[in-house]
Amino acid sequence: MERYLKVIDLLAKLREEKPLVHHITNYVTVNDCANITLAIGASPVMADDINEVEEMVSMASSLVLNIGTLNERTIHSMLAAGKKANDLNIPIVLDPVGVGATSYRTGTAKRLIKELNISVIKGNISEISTLYGMDARTKGVDAEESGDVSENDIQSKIEIAKKLASNLNCVIAITGAIDIITDGIKVYTVENGDVIMSRITGTGCMCASLIGSFCAVSSNALEGALAGVLSMGIVGEIAKEKIGISHKGTGSLKVEIMDGIYNLNKDIITKRGKVYEK
Amino acid sequence: MERYLKVIDLLAKLREEKPLVHHITNYVTVNDCANITLAIGASPVMADDINEVEEMVSMASSLVLNIGTLNERTIHSMLAAGKKANDLNIPIVLDPVGVGATSYRTGTAKRLIKELNISVIKGNISEISTLYGMDARTKGVDAEESGDVSENDIQSKIEIAKKLASNLNCVIAITGAIDIITDGIKVYTVENGDVIMSRITGTGCMCASLIGSFCAVSSNALEGALAGVLSMGIVGEIAKEKIGISHKGTGSLKVEIMDGIYNLNKDIITKRGKVYEK
Amino acid sequence: MERYLKVIDLLAKLREEKPLVHHITNYVTVNDCANITLAIGASPVMADDINEVEEMVSMASSLVLNIGTLNERTIHSMLAAGKKANDLNIPIVLDPVGVGATSYRTGTAKRLIKELNISVIKGNISEISTLYGMDARTKGVDAEESGDVSENDIQSKIEIAKKLASNLNCVIAITGAIDIITDGIKVYTVENGDVIMSRITGTGCMCASLIGSFCAVSSNALEGALAGVLSMGIVGEIAKEKIGISHKGTGSLKVEIMDGIYNLNKDIITKRGKVYEK
Numbered sequence: 129m130e131r132y133l134k135v136i137d138l139l140a141k142l143r144e145e146k147p148l149v150h151h152i153t154n155y156v157t158v159n160d161c162a163n164i165t166l167a168i169g170a171s172p173v174m175a176d177d178i179n180e181v182e183e184m185v186s187m188a189s190s191l192v193l194n195i196g197t198l199n200e201r202t203i204h205s206m207l208a209a210g211k212k213a214n215d216l217n218i219p220i221v222l223d224p225v226g227v228g229a230t231s232y233r234t235g236t237a238k239r240l241i242k243e244l245n246i247s248v249i250k251g252n253i254s255e256i257s258t259l260y261g262m263d264a265r266t267k268g269v270d271a272e273e274s275g276d277v278s279e280n281d282i283q284s285k286i287e288i289a290k291k292l293a294s295n296l297n298c299v300i301a302i303t304g305a306i307d308i309i310t311d312g313i314k315v316y317t318v319e320n321g322d323v324i325m326s327r328i329t330g331t332g333c334m335c336a337s338l339i340g341s342f343c344a345v346s347s348n349a350l351e352g353a354l355a356g357v358l359s360m361g362i363v364g365e366i367a368k369e370k371i372g373i374s375h376k377g378t379g380s381l382k383v384e385i386m387d388g389i390y391n392l393n394k395d396i397i398t399k400r401g402k403v404y405e406k
Numbered sequence: 407m408e409r410y411l412k413v414i415d416l417l418a419k420l421r422e423e424k425p426l427v428h429h430i431t432n433y434v435t436v437n438d439c440a441n442i443t444l445a446i447g448a449s450p451v452m453a454d455d456i457n458e459v460e461e462m463v464s465m466a467s468s469l470v471l472n473i474g475t476l477n478e479r480t481i482h483s484m485l486a487a488g489k490k491a492n493d494l495n496i497p498i499v500l501d502p503v504g505v506g507a508t509s510y511r512t513g514t515a516k517r518l519i520k521e522l523n524i525s526v527i528k529g530n531i532s533e534i535s536t537l538y539g540m541d542a543r544t545k546g547v548d549a550e551e552s553g554d555v556s557e558n559d560i561q562s563k564i565e566i567a568k569k570l571a572s573n574l575n576c577v578i579a580i581t582g583a584i585d586i587i588t589d590g591i592k593v594y595t596v597e598n599g600d601v602i603m604s605r606i607t608g609t610g611c612m613c614a615s616l617i618g619s620f621c622a623v624s625s626n627a628l629e630g631a632l633a634g635v636l637s638m639g640i641v642g643e644i645a646k647e648k649i650g651i652s653h654k655g656t657g658s659l660k661v662e663i664m665d666g667i668y669n670l671n672k673d674i675i676t677k678r679g680k681v682y683e684k
Numbered sequence: 685m686e687r688y689l690k691v692i693d694l695l696a697k698l699r700e701e702k703p704l705v706h707h708i709t710n711y712v713t714v715n716d717c718a719n720i721t722l723a724i725g726a727s728p729v730m731a732d733d734i735n736e737v738e739e740m741v742s743m744a745s746s747l748v749l750n751i752g753t754l755n756e757r758t759i760h761s762m763l764a765a766g767k768k769a770n771d772l773n774i775p776i777v778l779d780p781v782g783v784g785a786t787s788y789r790t791g792t793a794k795r796l797i798k799e800l801n802i803s804v805i806k807g808n809i810s811e812i813s814t815l816y817g818m819d820a821r822t823k824g825v826d827a828e829e830s831g832d833v834s835e836n837d838i839q840s841k842i843e844i845a846k847k848l849a850s851n852l853n854c855v856i857a858i859t860g861a862i863d864i865i866t867d868g869i870k871v872y873t874v875e876n877g878d879v880i881m882s883r884i885t886g887t888g889c890m891c892a893s894l895i896g897s898f899c900a901v902s903s904n905a906l907e908g909a910l911a912g913v914l915s916m917g918i919v920g921e922i923a924k925e926k927i928g929i930s931h932k933g934t935g936s937l938k939v940e941i942m943d944g945i946y947n948l949n950k951d952i953i954t955k956r957g958k959v960y961e962k
Contacts, residue, residue, distance in 0.1 A: 156440055157440075159437060159712055159713060159715060163885055163934065166883050166885060167933065173782070176755070177753075177755040179786075179788040183786040183787065183788070184785060187785065197454060199455040226453070230453070230458035231458075232458035233458060328444060329437065329441055329450065330437070330440075377445065377668030378664055378668045379441070379664025382664075383935035383936055387933030387934065387935040390883070390935070432730070433714060434730050477732070504731070507731075508731070508740055604722075606719055607715065607722060607728065608718075655945070655947050656722065
């Protein structure tokens with residue numbers, strides 16, 4: 129199907145071009161973000177000092193901003209790198225980790241969105257709802273998802289995503305039991321993945337790195353976001369199966385996710401992908 | 407036996423309630439701390455900026471302070487978060503990593519202890535001795551343990567632990583070949599674990615995260631500390647056995663420890679636990 | 685052969701003495717650096733605050749400086765720790781990660797080299813060329829290597845390495861498909877390793893940690909550098925073979941590298957080593 133072909137094409141292009149993906153991110157999952165970027169076939173760089181971020185992002189093909197452990201020093205770097213990225217038409221992916229949990233986090237995320245042109249914002253429903261203006265009290269920085277989402281919930285989430293995408297003129301990706309990706313007009317849902325992915329830290333951050341990697345080789349942010357979310361979902365589901373067979377746990381799950389991204393290919397995408405257009 | 411039943415109850419409660427455990431910790435082992443917190447069933451958050459730590463800790467059920475890579479910025483955050491935690495009766499677990507190695511580390515640990523009401527302090531014998539006032543020159547931040555501890559040593563360690571616990575009115579956990587946990591009156595020893603655990607970084611930090619996770623669901627810090635230390639010991643020992651069978655090394659050991667915590671249950675605790683009341 | 689015996693002797697000495705290796709390094713791969721230092725048998729410490737680095741390095745047997753995520757705060761710490769190390773004749777290993785990518789990085793690396801007496805500088809050809817004064821535009825912080833290096837290339841790389849070593853009066857290690865280690869007079873090449881090692885972040889940083897570990901027990905920086913580079917190469921190659929057999933990916937590769945360093949011994953070094961004197 130067309131939507132898988134697009135993802136497959138992007139993956140081939142990414143592995144051919146090995147684009148540089150500049151991250152300004154948190155120190156909790158930064159290693160996983162670098163490794164998943166390398167595993168998918170791109171090249172990560174993690175510089176965050178104000179003295180070099182503009183020069184570094186100028187060499188990059190995309191910029192990933194993640195506020196997981198934000199602080200005064202890196203906020204300035206995010207703004208400087210982001211403005212330079214905008215000047216050079218380098219796509220920005222924002223992961224507003226834990227937005228809603230504190231006013232500092234919410235204020236920072238809103239400032240980044242206001243001052244920068246963001247291509248893709250990826251978050252869980254609590255984070256995206258906060259940005260949309262609802263008072264979704266985030267519990268820490270990790271999503272909680274029962275794994276049991278009713279059709280009604282999905283419809284209301286899609287509405288939030290579409291409206292926020294239109295308001296901000298960017299792509300919104302809501303990750304959860306069913307992922308939603310929309311540019312405000314077209315809406316994809318992805319039904320891959322497994323709830324166990326929330327039992328390791330960084331699956332969300334890694335997903336943003338994958339989106340950044342795909343957006344680095346695509347002029348279409350919707351496709352880039354879909355490719356990133358789909359890759360993470362498929363691989364999370366494979367990893368779950370593998371650790372289930374061998375009665376392993378979440379330590380092995382992370383290793384399997386990295387292995388899965390490294391080994392991802394068109395056959396797996398075609399066979400496993402559960403992408404729907406709504 | 408009663409002491410295992412308490413641990414088993416706490417584990418069940420923890421997995422039911424999924425408490426938020428706020429960490430202000432080092433950037434070396436932060437990812438492992440987050441993952442072990444998730445593996446045991448709690449929910450970690452790692453915010454350390456002065457602008458948000460008070461708001462974040464207010465949402466949490468416990469606070470873990472770890473001085474592994476302390477610096478001016480995070481010391482202020484630790485004090486602010488700690489004071490807020492005290493105001494709200496949220497238990498604080500302190501991991502005084504490497505205290506004794508430098509005067510800055512020693513001064514900071516002592517300041518945290520003086521200005522905050524700490525529920526549990528966990529360290530190796532060198533760290534705890536430093537806090538007790540002995541001149542135990544710490545070699546870097548990692549404990550060295552011969553694996554061969556005489557009964558005399560244990561008795562003198564127990565005395566240090568008891569006195570420090572009484573002096574500071576908190577629970578002291580000394581990790582080593584034989585772990586000691588005391589509130590100054592009651593004393594438990596744990597004889598699980600293996601010396602190979604000191605061959606990966608972060609087993610101590612992860613143990614503090616487990617203690618923080620258990621203390622988040624217990625009003626009894628002694629039980630919370632025992633549960634954390636026992637869980638780490640049992641799982642370290644299982645991990646050692648697994649890598650022995652397959653001739654693996656310390657890379658696999660870390661994965662197995664995470665898997666082991668994820669799969670920990672009452673049968674394993676009852677069968678494996680070596681807790682003694684002294 | 686003599687060169688393997690030296691490496692084997694150093695490994696035995698290292699595991700006997702467990703020297704403390706002080707790192708001031710980046711937050712991306714810091715956990716891997718600590719773990720590989722422990723896996724080889726040394727003891728890592730990662731302190732970077734200006735208030736304690738001089739005291740910490742005074743207890744150490746070597747100092748590893750890595751500019752992967754440099755910032756104003758840690759540059760001052762690197763200089764202070766480095767000067768103290770020089771005063772005490774503690775060897776310094778510099779990993780000039782990404783030098784050439786930004787002027788800030790280049791300026792910082794050059795400042796460290798000018799103000800400190802460095803024992804070993806380890807980098808990829810792009811980084812070393814930048815330090816040599818050539819305009820090698822670094823693509824991010826990761827080396828790219830085709831795996832296909834002609835004899836001519838090697839000769840010109842050796843010339844760069846030798847001249848830079850003479851100019852700076854230190855050992856230069858260029859890592860790549862064929863590694864080059866020289867003190868300006870003697871030149872070793874190492875033909876171990878595999879191109880897949882560049883598909884995980886931190887193999888370069890870990891190599892610097894190994895060099896730091898070996899230099900901590902050797903008065904001969906050339907031998908220390910050779911031992912570190914050779915260990916990394918042999919183990920990378922073993923890890924590659926292991927994941928090939930089981931169709932794993934780069935998540936498993938990192939685990940296997942850590943396991944391999946832990947299990948490295950004289951038989952493996954003698955059997956696998958491909959060291960040549962040029």
